[in-house]
Amino acid sequence: xxxxxxxxxxxxxxxxxxxxxxxxxxxxxxxxxxxxxxxxxxxxxxxxxxxxxxxxxxxxxxxxxxxxxxxxxxxxxxxxxxxxxxxxxxxxxxxxxxxxxxxxxxxxxxxxxxxxxxxxxxxxxxxxxxxxxxxxxxxxxxxxxxxxxxxxxxxxxxxxxxxxxxxxxxxxxxxxxxxxxxxxxxxxxxxxxxxxxxxxxxxxxxxxxxxxxxxxxxxxxxxxxxxxxxxxxxxxxxxxxxxxxxxxxxxxxxxxxxxxxxxxxxxxxxxxxxxxxxxxxxxxxxxxxxxxxxxxxxxxxxxxxxxxxxxxxxxxxxxxxxxxxxxxx
Numbered sequence: 001x002x003x004x005x006x007x008x009x010x011x012x013x014x015x016x017x018x019x020x021x022x023x024x025x026x027x028x029x030x031x032x033x034x035x036x037x038x039x040x041x042x043x044x045x046x047x048x049x050x051x052x053x054x055x056x057x058x059x060x061x062x063x064x065x066x067x068x069x070x071x072x073x074x075x076x077x078x079x080x081x082x083x084x085x086x087x088x089x090x091x092x093x094x095x096x097x098x099x100x101x102x103x104x105x106x107x108x109x110x111x112x113x114x115x116x117x118x119x120x121x122x123x124x125x126x127x128x129x130x131x132x133x134x135x136x137x138x139x140x141x142x143x144x145x146x147x148x149x150x151x152x153x154x155x156x157x158x159x160x161x162x163x164x165x166x167x168x169x170x171x172x173x174x175x176x177x178x179x180x181x182x183x184x185x186x187x188x189x190x191x192x193x194x195x196x197x198x199x200x201x202x203x204x205x206x207x208x209x210x211x212x213x214x215x216x217x218x219x220x221x222x223x224x225x226x227x228x229x230x231x232x233x234x235x236x237x238x239x240x241x242x243x244x245x246x247x248x249x250x251x252x253x254x255x256x257x258x259x260x261x262x263x264x265x266x267x268x269x270x271x272x273x274x275x276x277x278x279x280x281x282x283x284x285x286x287x288x289x290x291x292x293x294x295x296x297x298x299x300x301x302x303x304x305x306x307x308x309x310x311x312x313x314x315x316x317x318x319x320x321x322x323x324x325x326x327x328x329x
Contacts, residue, residue, distance in 0.1 A: 003065055006073075010061070010080060014087060021091045021110060029097050029108045040098030040159035050090045057083035098153070100163055107151065119166065121145055125173045127164070129290070129306065130154055141167070194313045199258040202309050206253045258302060260314060265294075267302050277301060285318055285325045294318075 032039050057079045064076035092110045099106040106116045122143050130140040138155035141164060153160060167173050251270065259266040266276040277296055284295040292315070294302040304311065318325065 006076070007065065014084070017084065017087060018091070021095060024111055025095045028114065029095070030099075032099070035101055036099050037102065038100045038159045038162050040100060040153075040157050040163070042093045042096050042154075043156040043158065044093070045156060046093045047090060050086055050093065053086040054083055054090065057086060098157070098159065098163075100159055100166070102166075105151065105163065115151075117143065117151055119170055119172065122150070122167070122172050123147075125167050127173050141173070143167075143172075194310075194317075195262045197260055197310045197313050199260070199304060199308050199310045199314050200256065201253050201305075202307065210250070210253065258304065258314070260317060275301070279317065279321050282318065282321060282323045285323050287325055287327045292318075294323075 060079040061076055061083060064073075064079060088110070095108075095110055097108040099108075103120070104116055104118045106114055108114050123145050125144070126140075126142045128140055128142065130138045139160075140155065141151075141153045141160070142149060143151045153163060164173065255268060255270050257268045259268070260279075264276050264278055265282070266274055268274045281296045282294055282301075283297055286293040286295070290307075291303055291305045293300060294304070304314065
């Protein structure tokens with residue numbers, strides 16, 4: 001009986017979420033008007049990543065429900081919350097809208113108030129590579145005002161090129177390709193030379209690592225509570241390998257840091273494990289799509305992601321050094 005109650009409650013919560021999303025869209029997102037140049041929406045290709053996530057957590061919820069007791073109820077709740085998060089992401093992908101006008105951008109994000117951004121309020125816009133899972137290889141426009149990020153629009157959003165052209169026309173974009181609009185100019189970003197700084201994972205990447213590890217640990221524990229069978233044994237072996245990868249990722253997020261001063265670069269992998277090199281000892285830099293690799297002679301000393309905090313300051317320092325930089329695809 002309690003399994004039926006839990007199942008019905010779970011289904012009702014999902015239906016309420018979907019109904020609330022529909023009502024929000026009808027009440028809060030206006031129809032296009034004459035002053036709107038384009039109505040932006042997110043490409044449905046993102047659902048290729050989101051829907052398998054929903055199916056995975058649904059299967060885990062069903063398995064938890066079959067073996068429902070005090071321990072498996074906790075697993076059911078955790079997997080159910082992640083399924084709700086994926087359902088929200090799916091609904092957000094379908095319902096997000098952006099209204100481009102001649103002098104502004106208004107975004108409508110699910111369950112949040114409309115956000116109007118006037119172009120003259122924007123200090124600058126970064127045109128950069130996107131390294132998000134499933135969106136790598138694309139570009140992103142990230143706008144700032146008073147050094148605070150106020151919007152981020154990915155290349156798979158319909159209307160991206162028009163928005164980029166309008167911002168380039170107002171000289172807001174630090175780097176952009178030459179577009180069909182003849183008034184758009186290509187400019188290179190200017191990064192000031194900073195003497196002392198640290199390169200580390202961004203806060204959101206650290207949170208992702210900290211948050212993912214307990215989830216896979218719970219998944220690991222859940223699998224080892226199931227009755228033994230061939231397919232369960234296969235999942236248990238796979239979960240052990242996955243757990244080891246997440247432990248490595250967690251340690252990297254907690255301890256890894258590169259510290260640079262005027263003469264030296266120090267690389268910390270774990271507490272007490274710090275290697276220091278003079279910048280002039282760096283002889284070669286391999287630049288790939290998502291990261292760079294530093295070499296001292298023939299020795300590989302560091303692999304640094306382009307999404308890390310203060311990466312641009314490090315790369316500017318390397319450009320001004322004697323290191324040979326090789327760009328690879």
